Amino acid sequence: MNGATTGGSSLALPTHPSSRQGRRGLFALALLAVGASFVALGMGAVGIAPIQTLAILAGKLGVDGIAEFASNQQGVLLSIRLPRVLLSAAVGAALAISGAAMQGLFRNPLADPGLVGISSGAALAATATIVLGEALALELAEGARILLLPFAAFLGSLVTTFLVWRVATRSGHTAVATMLLAGIALNALAGAGTGVLTLLATDPQLRTLTFWTLGSLNGATWPALWVVLSMTAPALLLIPRLSRALNALLLGEADARHLGIEVERVKLAIVLLTALAVGATVAACGMIGFVGLAAPHLIRLLLGADHRVLLPGAALLGAALLVIADLAARTMVAPAEIPIGIVTALLGAPFFLWLMLREVERGGGLR
Amino acid sequence: MIAAETVTVRAGDRALLDRVSVEARCGEVLAILGPNGAGKSTLLRALSGEREPDAGRVCMGGRRLSAWTLVERARVRAVVPQESALAFPLSVLDVVLMGRTPHVQRRETVHDEHVGWLALQAVGLSTFATRRYPTLSGGEKQRVHLARALAQIWDARGERYLLLDEPTSGLDIARQHEALSLLRRLAHDLSRTAVAVVLHDLNLAAQYADRILLMRGGQAIACGNPTVVLTEENLRRIFGVEAVIVPHPRAALPLVVPLSGNALAMEKIE
Numbered sequence: 202m203n204g205a206t207t208g209g210s211s212l213a214l215p216t217h218p219s220s221r222q223g224r225r226g227l228f229a230l231a232l233l234a235v236g237a238s239f240v241a242l243g244m245g246a247v248g249i250a251p252i253q254t255l256a257i258l259a260g261k262l263g264v265d266g267i268a269e270f271a272s273n274q275q276g277v278l279l280s281i282r283l284p285r286v287l288l289s290a291a292v293g294a295a296l297a298i299s300g301a302a303m304q305g306l307f308r309n310p311l312a313d314p315g316l317v318g319i320s321s322g323a324a325l326a327a328t329a330t331i332v333l334g335e336a337l338a339l340e341l342a343e344g345a346r347i348l349l350l351p352f353a354a355f356l357g358s359l360v361t362t363f364l365v366w367r368v369a370t371r372s373g374h375t376a377v378a379t380m381l382l383a384g385i386a387l388n389a390l391a392g393a394g395t396g397v398l399t400l401l402a403t404d405p406q407l408r409t410l411t412f413w414t415l416g417s418l419n420g421a422t423w424p425a426l427w428v429v430l431s432m433t434a435p436a437l438l439l440i441p442r443l444s445r446a447l448n449a450l451l452l453g454e455a456d457a458r459h460l461g462i463e464v465e466r467v468k469l470a471i472v473l474l475t476a477l478a479v480g481a482t483v484a485a486c487g488m489i490g491f492v493g494l495a496a497p498h499l500i501r502l503l504l505g506a507d508h509r510v511l512l513p514g515a516a517l518l519g520a521a522l523l524v525i526a527d528l529a530a531r532t533m534v535a536p537a538e539i540p541i542g543i544v545t546a547l548l549g550a551p552f553f554l555w556l557m558l559r560e561v562e563r564g565g566g567l568r
Numbered sequence: 569m570i571a572a573e574t575v576t577v578r579a580g581d582r583a584l585l586d587r588v589s590v591e592a593r594c595g596e597v598l599a600i601l602g603p604n605g606a607g608k609s610t611l612l613r614a615l616s617g618e619r620e621p622d623a624g625r626v627c628m629g630g631r632r633l634s635a636w637t638l639v640e641r642a643r644v645r646a647v648v649p650q651e652s653a654l655a656f657p658l659s660v661l662d663v664v665l666m667g668r669t670p671h672v673q674r675r676e677t678v679h680d681e682h683v684g685w686l687a688l689q690a691v692g693l694s695t696f697a698t699r700r701y702p703t704l705s706g707g708e709k710q711r712v713h714l715a716r717a718l719a720q721i722w723d724a725r726g727e728r729y730l731l732l733d734e735p736t737s738g739l740d741i742a743r744q745h746e747a748l749s750l751l752r753r754l755a756h757d758l759s760r761t762a763v764a765v766v767l768h769d770l771n772l773a774a775q776y777a778d779r780i781l782l783m784r785g786g787q788a789i790a791c792g793n794p795t796v797v798l799t800e801e802n803l804r805r806i807f808g809v810e811a812v813i814v815p816h817p818r819a820a821l822p823l824v825v826p827l828s829g830n831a832l833a834m835e836k837i838e
Contacts, residue, residue: 308653448662449669453653455618460720461642461670505700506656509675 223510230517237521241286241528247277285421289527290520292482295433297519299475300493302440305447313493314479317384318361321391323483326357332398351428355480361387362476415540416489418527432481436474444508491545492519569593570729575614575624584610586786595759599777600766606783608766616647616731629727642670645729646717661697667719687719706738732765748776770824782806798822
C-alpha cells in the first residue's frame with residue numbers, strides 16, 4: 202500500500218485501453234475533416250477535380266506542374282471556396298468545442314451555448330447592429346464594418362453570459378441549475394428583443410435577418426475568415442488544456458476541488474472563451490444549431506467522455522460536419538442556397554436519433 | 569493528524585456543528601456515528617475544507633487548512649463522497665485515474681496507470697477496468713470511488729488523510745467488511761494515514777474503528793475506544809434506542825444488540 206511496492210510488482214499490466222482507442226479515433230476524425238474539405242473545395246458550379254485542387258494549392262505555395270487547371274478554377278477556388286470551406290471548418294470546430302466544454306462544465310449533456318443564452322445574446326446584439334446601426338456602419342470604413350458585427354455579437358454574448366453568471370452565483374459558488382434556468386429566461390428575453398427589432402427592420406434588412414437567423418456561410422471572405430479565426434483560436438487552443446479539470450468536474454464541483462482543481466477559475470475561463478468564440482461564429486454566419494450539441498454527443502458515444510479525447514474529437518467532427526452541411530446547403534438546390542441551419546438539422550437529427558436509440562437499446566443510455 | 573478545533577458551522581440561525589473538537593490521528597480509523605441530521609457529513613465537509621467553519625478552525629498536519637493550496641491538500645488527502653454526480657460514460661479505469669489529477673503534470677505516466685490498476689485491485693474491481701461507469705451497480709460505483717481515493721494518496725509522502733462519507737451504504741455484507749478492513753490496513757500500514765469515516769452500522773464501527781465519535785444535534789457527545797463509547801446509556805441518549813451490549817463471541821469487542829419493541833414488551837411481562 203505504500204509507494205515502494207508499486208515499482209516491483211509482478212502484475213501484468215494491460216496498457217490503458219481507452220487512450221489507444223482515443224488516438225485512433227482522433228486520427229480517423231482528422232482524416233474525415235480533411236477529406237470532407239477536399240470534396241467541398243471541388244464541388245459547385247465550377248467543377249474542380251481533387252488533383253486540380255491540389256495543383257492550385259501547391260501552385261500557391263510555389264510548387265507547379267502537378268496538374269492542368271483553368272484560371273477561372275483557380276479564381277473560384279482561392280477567392281470563394283477556400284475561405285468558405287475554412288470558415289465552415291472554423292465555425293463548426295468552435296461551436297462543437299464550446300458545446301463540449303459547457304456540457305462538461307454544467308455536467309449536463311444538454312448544455313449548449315444556445316441553451317445558456319450565449320447565442321441568443323449574440324444574435325440580439327448583431328440584429329441591433331444590422332437594424333439600428335446601418336446608418337452608423339455606412340459611415341465606417343469597409344474594414345471597420347467587418348469588425349463591427351463580430352464585436353457587437355461578442356459583447357452581446359458576454360453581457361448575457363455575465364447576467365446569467367451573476368444571477369446564478371452566490372458567494373463565489375455557481376449553481377448550475379439556476380444558471381441553466383437563468384439562461385432559458387434570458388433566451389426568451391433576447392428572443393423578444395430580436396423580435397421587436399425585426400418589426401422595426403426595413404424590407405431588405407428583413408431578408409438579411411431571416412437568412413441570417415437560419416444561418417448562412419454565404420458571406421465567407423478572407424477578411425471575415427481572419428476575424429473568425431482570431432476570435433475562435435483562443436477557445437480551440439486553450440479549452441483542450443482544461444480537459445483534466447473538465448474531467449474532474451464531471452464528478453461534481455466539490456469533488457473536483459478535492460482533486461485540487463481551482464473550479465471558479467476554470468468556469469471563468471470557459472465562459473469567456475466560449476463567449477468569444479460563439480460571438481464570432483454568430484456574427485459571421487448567424488445561429489447554427491445542433492452542431493454544438495450533436496458533435497460532442499457523437500464523440501461520447503464513439504470514443505467515450507474523457508475530455509482529452511472529447512474536446513479535440515468534437516472540434517474535428519464539428520468542422521467536418523459543418524463543411525459537409527455547407528456543401529449540401531450550396532449544391533442541393535443550386536444555384537439557390539438552403540440556409541445551413543436547416544441542413545444541419547436535416548442531416549444531423551435523424552442520425553443522432555438513430556445513434557441514441559441504439560445506445561439506449563444496448564443499455565448504456567445517455568443521461 | 570487532521571483536527572477540528574471548536575468548529576462551528578451555521579446554516580442561517582441553525583448550528584449544524586456546535587463547537588465540535590475531534591482529531592483523526594495518523595495510524596487509526598476514526599468512525600463518526602450518530603442519528604440522521606447529527607452533523608456527521610457537515611463535520612466531514614469541514615475537515616475536508618469543503619465547508620469553511622464559521623468559528624473555530626481545522627488543522628491538517630499541524631497547519632491551518634486554509635494555509636494549504638487546493639493542490640497541496642489534494643496530494644495528501646482524498647475524500648470519498650456519499651454519492652457522485654458522475655453520469656457520463658467514462659471507463660472505470662478513467663474514473664480511478666482521475667484520482668491522479670493532483671500528481672499529473674501533462675499526462676499520466678506509466679506509474680500513474682500502475683497505481684490506478686493497483687487501486688482497482690485493492691477494491692476487487694480489476695476485471696471492471698474497461699466497463700463504463702454508468703452501467704455499474706450502486707455498490708460497485710462506491711468501490712470505484714474508494715479506488716479513486718486510494719489512487720489519489722497511494723504514493724503520497726509523509727502523512728496521508730482519507731475522509732469517507734458512508735462508503736459502505738450500498739455494499740453487501742462481505743463487501744462492507746472488505747472495505748472496512750482495507751481502511752484499517754491502510755491506516756495501520758506504517759501508521760501514517762488518518763482515516764475518518766462516517767458509518768451507520770454500530771457493529772461495523774465497533775469491529776474496525778480504533779476510536780468512535782458519537783454525535784447528536786451538531787455536538788460531539790462522546791469520543792473514544794469502542795468499548796468505552798458504545799454503552800447502553802449512550803445509545804439510549806444519542807440514538808433513542810434500547811440496546812444491550814454483549815461481549816463479542818470471538819474477540820474482545822462490544823456487540824450491540826438493539827432490542828425490538830417486541831423484545832421490550834416481553835421483558836416487561838416477565
